[in-house]
Each structure stands twice: as C-alpha cells, then as structure tokens.
Amino acid sequence: MARHGRHGGFGRHGRRGHGGGPGGLGGDGFDEMMHAGRLMAQGDLRLIVLALIAEQPRHGYDLIKVIEERTADWYSPSPGVVYPTLTYLEEAGYVTSQPDGAKKLYTVTAEGNAYLAENRALAEAGLQRLTLIGEKARRIRERMRGDESDDDRPRxxxxxxxxxxxxxxxxxxxxxxxxxxxxxxxxILVRAASELRKREN
Structure with a gap:
C-alpha cells in the first residue's frame, strides 16, 4: 500500500509555473511548446499516465503512442521516462501489472482511482495540456505550410x-x-530561439 507521505511530489509541478494549468499555453505558445518535454518529465507525467491507465489498461509502449497522438507527434516521452514512472505508480499502489506476452499490462487499482478522484482537477488539466499542445502543433504546421505557399511572405x-x-x-x-x-x-533550442528574437529587436 502507498504511504501518503510520498504523494507530496506527485504532480506538484502542475500547480506552479505554467499559468495554473492549460492556460499556461496561451498565445502562440511556441516557447511553452518547446518546453513540453520538460513539463511532462518534471511531475505532470505521473498523473497523466495514471489517468490514461484509468481510461483503460495499457502497456508502456501504448502510453507513449497515446501521448504522441494527443500532442500531434510534438512530444514523445522516452521509455527512460515512462517505465520508471510506471514503476513508481506500481510501488505506490496506484497500478498493478501482469504479463501480457513479452509486455506488461498496467491496470489502475482502487487506490489509484481514489487518488485520481482527489486530484481530478490536476489530472484533467494535464490531459487538457496534451490536447492544447496538439492543437498548437497543428496550427504551427499549418502556418509553416502557409508560409511556404504564400508568395506575399518572405521565404x-x-x-x-x-x-x-x-x-x-x-x-x-x-x-x-x-x-x-x-x-x-x-x-538549447529555446535559448537559440530567444537569441534570434533579441537580435531582431
């Protein structure tokens, strides 16, 4: 069973530094998009993964693909991030795993559902953040395609x-x-983009 003293760090980053949830991706949100991997890796990912497993039992690879799809391929968590997250959730008592061929199938526990219910707003904010990242990724790609086809814009x-x-x-x-x-x-990429903008001003 999980010790509640361990919960303090679970998803704590969803409460600070990102505009209080999905609103933190306001405007064009390019810099925030570039930070997507860091946001997920720093704490939100645990709660997001738990919420996705609560939707239906999942393999680790399935979780990677679902997050890719919801962010329109903008963010793909590495196995080195996802599998330690699953180990944490299992040790905390929030999920269980069972062999499924060469893979493990993860299923949410009653305690995991209870924790999600207690933190429903944070879980929904994390899932909404994935959706917003996906929407912004599609807009950025559409804008780039428009730039290439619009003769009035510099190529x-x-x-x-x-x-x-x-x-x-x-x-x-x-x-x-x-x-x-x-x-x-x-x-490195965010720093380079910021440097280019500074030189424009």
Missing amino acids: VPHMVRAALHNLRDAAAERLGNDPDAEAKITE
Whole structure:
C-alpha cells in the first residue's frame, strides 16, 4: 500500500509555473511548446499516465503512442521516462501489472482511482495540456505550410533551411544515442530561439 507521505511530489509541478494549468499555453505558445518535454518529465507525467491507465489498461509502449497522438507527434516521452514512472505508480499502489506476452499490462487499482478522484482537477488539466499542445502543433504546421505557399511572405533562404534540417538531424541523432538528453536539447533550442528574437529587436 502507498504511504501518503510520498504523494507530496506527485504532480506538484502542475500547480506552479505554467499559468495554473492549460492556460499556461496561451498565445502562440511556441516557447511553452518547446518546453513540453520538460513539463511532462518534471511531475505532470505521473498523473497523466495514471489517468490514461484509468481510461483503460495499457502497456508502456501504448502510453507513449497515446501521448504522441494527443500532442500531434510534438512530444514523445522516452521509455527512460515512462517505465520508471510506471514503476513508481506500481510501488505506490496506484497500478498493478501482469504479463501480457513479452509486455506488461498496467491496470489502475482502487487506490489509484481514489487518488485520481482527489486530484481530478490536476489530472484533467494535464490531459487538457496534451490536447492544447496538439492543437498548437497543428496550427504551427499549418502556418509553416502557409508560409511556404504564400508568395506575399518572405521565404526561408536555402542555407537557413539546410541549417534547420541539419539541426533536426543532429537532435534526432543525439536522442537516438541518449533518450534522456531531451531536456538539454529543448533548453538549447529555446535559448537559440530567444537569441534570434533579441537580435531582431
């Protein structure tokens, strides 16, 4: 059974620093979008994963795919983040697991449902944040497609486009070698975007 003293850190980041919930992604929200991985990794993910398992029993891989789908492929939690989260939830008594072929199938417990009921607002805010990230990701992609097709807007120079592709490939390669590098990569990209905006002013 879980010790309630452990609950203090569970989802605590959903209460601060993000505009009190999904509203923290206001405006275009690009910087917040770039921080999506960090937001999820710092605490919200535990409550989100528990809420998703409460919807239906899930495998770890299934949880990764569901979060990808809800964020329109903008954020994909690494196995190095998801599986320790599942271990935490199981040790806390909120979920149980049973073998399902080569995988484990996780199911919410009565205690997990009770904890979700106590923290329903935070759980719903976390799920809503995923939805908002997905909506903003779609808008950003639509805007980028519009930029490419609109003759009245300046096009991205070839060298800049090549550099962006190189950046994407470098980030993908780093993540492939070190899945836990997500927060560091995000920090670098956000800092670069902020530096570009400063130079415009």
